[in-house]
Amino acid sequence: MRFRRPVTVAFATAALVVAGVLPASAHPFFTDGATAPAGSLTTLTLAMAHGCGTEADAGGAPTLEVSIEVPGAFSYIAGAEVDGYEVSTEGDGPVPDVVTWTATDGGIPAPELELDVVVEGDPGDEVYVPVFQGCEDFSYRWIGTPDEPADDPAVRLTLGEPDPDAPDPPAPVEEPDATTEDPDEGDDAGTDEDVAGGDDEAAPDDDDTTVEDLPTEPPEDEAGGGFGWLPIVIGAIVLAAIGGLLGARRRPVEDPAAGDGTGMAPPSDEL
Secondary structure, three states: OOOOOOOOHHHHHHHHHHHHHOOOOOOOEEOHHHEEEEOOOEEEEEEOOOOEOOOOOOOOEOEOEEEEEOOOOEEEEEEOOEOOEEEEEEOOOOOOOEEEEEEOOOOEOOOEEEEEEEEOOOOOOEEEEOEEEEOOOOEEEEOEOOOOOOOOEOEEEEEEOOOOOOOOOOOOOOOOOOOOOOHHHHHHHHHHHHHHHOOOOOOOOOOOOOHHHOOOOOOOOOOOOOOOOHHHHHHHHHHHHHHHHHHHHHOOOOOHHHOOOOOOOOOOOOO
16 A cells, blocks of 8 residues: 655664564544444544554654545545644645645644545445654554554544534635736737737638739739839920030020121122
8 A cells, every 4th residue: 555754764774673663653633433424525534543662542652644545435534733733745736645744843742633535435434544743753554454564553434424414514715826817917928929910810801812813014004004114204205305405505696797707798688
């Protein structure tokens, strides 16, 4: 049976020594008849009969840690805080794998620990709960079952008739994921993206247009029907007219009174 706890080497070695020199001790038990209504929320009390190193009632060394490995028949379990101990759990599923009480102020030999549970099964079924009890110098592992015997027996729990008046167990509390984005931030991000790239993501027209379909020549004027060359012709005419005027201004003008260079005056218009 799997039962993982952080025990130091010295702690485990001492436990083996004690197991060889001490007789079998009275074991932990569930109070109130060690029964639980099948499939119903109920509160159990796990009593540690004594501390480590003795069989005397409530005697022995202070118990610094108590852990229970949660059997598969448990569909819900929650440990209660008790004076002098803090409770913690291990496991990632909705039902933890291990529930642990750790002493915060030296501990006492035989603490009584409460837990709320729902145990599935039929009336008369027996469920065995492995328990770890740790002290300063050594520890016990209460893990023996009929199928897997051990020196120290696990704590036995018998199922009774279901309790119709039992309340529903609380819904498990899910821890927020550190990588989960804030819903408002997600909405804002989506809005910004829509504004920035709205044109790119607009629904395409019925006629799919590709690069090959685009015209390579400028379209003709729909109203005039092919007057794209008109500004070029008008510009050429204007330039030619300006050039003619400039040429006329540069041509020399002859003086009529100067004659033709032969010494003869031009003929007179008079008879």
